[in-house]
Amino acid sequence: MSTSVKDRLITVKNNISKKAHIVVKTEICDTRCPHQCTTYVCPAKCFEIIESKMRFQYEDCIECGTCLHACDQGAVSWTFPDSGHGVSFKLG
Numbered sequence: 001m002s003t004s005v006k007d008r009l010i011t012v013k014n015n016i017s018k019k020a021h022i023v024v025k026t027e028i029c030d031t032r033c034p035h036q037c038t039t040y041v042c043p044a045k046c047f048e049i050i051e052s053k054m055r056f057q058y059e060d061c062i063e064c065g066t067c068l069h070a071c072d073q074g075a076v077s078w079t080f081p082d083s084g085h086g087v088s089f090k091l092g
């Protein structure tokens with residue numbers, strides 16, 4: 001039996017920091033990105049186009065690192081969350 005990505009993400013625990021560990025220069029997304037690929041590749045749907053504008057929210061991020069590698073426009077700055085914050089994964 002397969003489980004959807006959305007169902008699997010329910011098992012991720014996240015101690016969300018008030019400080020964003022990913023910063024996105026959304027003006028680049030809105031004005032010169034030809035593909036907006038992060039809206040497709042982020043498994044947690046942190047990147048969304050709403051009324052023709054990029055909306056990014058870090059709170060649901062599972063720290064997979066995909067957006068850092070997928071963005072070829074220099075719009076994504078990525079650090080690890082402050083100590084004691086971020087996600088923990090339940091195995092099994």
Ligand code: SF4
Pocket residue numbers: 024028029030033034035036037038039047054070071072073074075076
């Ligand atoms: S690929 Fe980079 S520039 Fe393009 S929409 Fe995603 S974050 Fe923005």
Ligand code: SF4
Pocket residue numbers: 022041042043044045046060061062063064065066067068
């Ligand atoms: S690190 Fe992964 S989950 Fe977090 S915003 Fe980037 S692609 Fe999405």
